[in-house]
Amino acid sequence: MNEAAPSPFAEQALPPWRRAVLKIGSSLLAADGGGLSPRFALGLAQFVSANLLAGREVVIVSSGAVAAGRAILPRAAEAGAAIAARQALAALGQAQLIALWQRFFERPVAQVLLTHDDLRNRRRYLNARATLxxxxxxxxLPVVNENDTVSVDELKLGDNDNLAAIVAALVDADALFIATDIDGLYTADPRRDPQARPINEVTELTAEVLAMAGGSGSAAGTGGMHTKLQAAAKAGAAGIDTCLFNGRSGEVVRALAQGRLRGTRLHAGRSRIAARKYWLRHAPLEPGAIVVDGGAARALREKGASLLPGGIAAVQGEFRRGDMIEVRDGGGCIAHGISQYSAVDVRRIAGSHSRTIEATLGYNYGENVIHRDDLVLLS
Incomplete structure (x- = not known):
């Protein structure tokens, strides 16, 4: 990895984390002349390995499929319209991208391809979260990439930065690490303005901070600093800190593995738990509701339990798997939560034991009708 030009950013301690998402852009993976290079990927893989050995969990969001495909068939882009050609290149390169990451790890690497539509649709969102x-x-080790072979608008945006933020919220990560090809956020584009100063910490993403962001910095990448700040805003809304750092610097990446950041830390506005509970409390509700018996109501209130089918007394209205609904007892609404099952299914399993769900329905989304992480109590 590159050892020239030490980082101008002050060293600071990383926030404590148990689970993180690491986003790696094409500019760190693309080889000169096309294809993929392990030059910078190796150091980032060592960072991941060190944290896995320490008992932490990492999800990688990796670009690079289009660059890999271009090396396999360099003239493919001339064969058709721009979007279809890039989709074909992504299909060709995806296997190469996963093979690159698998070579660095003894544990299995799993390919997970998502589009933004997968994450906007609540049922598909729940399925993606359960799989990850x-x-x-x-x-x-999950390696997530946008499903460029079928996406259209998202591919034109090259928006894996924002995808990484959504994945971080999806898996309840504590931190989002974005490896880029510059040292962090500056007051202006340092490649054009010699007076640009490094910004070590951002406590609030104001319009002034967003105005400091420039465009894409390389031919291989399509996401610039502005999309990274957008991603940080999305992650911050979920209570997740974002750390920007230079993935080309061996010194910076080695320090990161030791819990020290030389880059920009963008602080979340509130804690991860508080952000999720706020969202659960205020997200739009579907008209349906689940009515629970006294025992289930006490378990929810006093023990922080999940809602199991055995404690369900009735179902009101209609709702789908993944909808936000009310949970009621005899006195009214006591909680909001995301149902893992539709109203039709809940009626069929209400009052029964969790182990009979699959025998009753013919399938099983888990033993909980509403998981405690998807439920907020109302005072």
Whole structure:
């Protein structure tokens, strides 16, 4: 990795974290002349490995499929319209991208392809979250990329920065690390303004801070500093700090593995738990509701329990899996939560034991109708 020009950013301690998302852009993976290079990927993989050995969990969001595909068929882009050609290149390069990451790790690497539509649709969102959490529980390393072979608007945006922020919220990460090809956020573009000064910390993403961001810094990448600040805003709304750093600097990446950041830390506005509970409390509700018995109501209030089918007394209205609904007892609404099952399904399993769900429905989304992480109590 590059050892020239030490970082102008002051060293600071990383925020404590148990689970993080690491976003790596094309500019760190693209080889000169096309294809993928392990030059900078190796150091980032060592950072991931060090944290996995320490008992932490990491999800990688990696660009680079289009660059890899271009090396396989360099003339493919001339064959058709720009979007279709790039989609074809992404399809060709995706296997190469996963192979690059697998070579660095003894544990299995899992490919997860998402579009923004997958994450806007609540049912698909829940399915994606369940898959990623299961992969982490199994000890696999998820490598997420946008599904460029089918996306259109998202591909034109090259928006893996924002995708990484959404994935960070999806898996309840504590931190979002964005590896870029410059040292961090400056007061202006340092490649054009010699007076640009490094910004070590941002406590609030104001319009003034956003105005400091420039465009894309390389031919391989399509996301500039502005999309990184947008991603930090999304992550911050979920209570997740974002750290920007130079993924080309071996010194910076080695320090990161030791818990020290030489880059820009963008602070979340509130804690992760507080942000999620705020969202659960204020998100729009569907008209349906689940009515629970006294025992279930006490378990929710006093023990912070999940809602199991055995404590359900009735179902009101209609709702779908993934909808935000009310939870009621005899006195009225006591909580808001995201239902793992539709109203039709909840009616069929109400009052029964969790172990009978699959026998009753023919499928199983888990033993909880509403998981405690998807539920907020109302005082």
């Amino acid at each position: 959490n299961e992969l982490l529980a199994l000890g696999a």
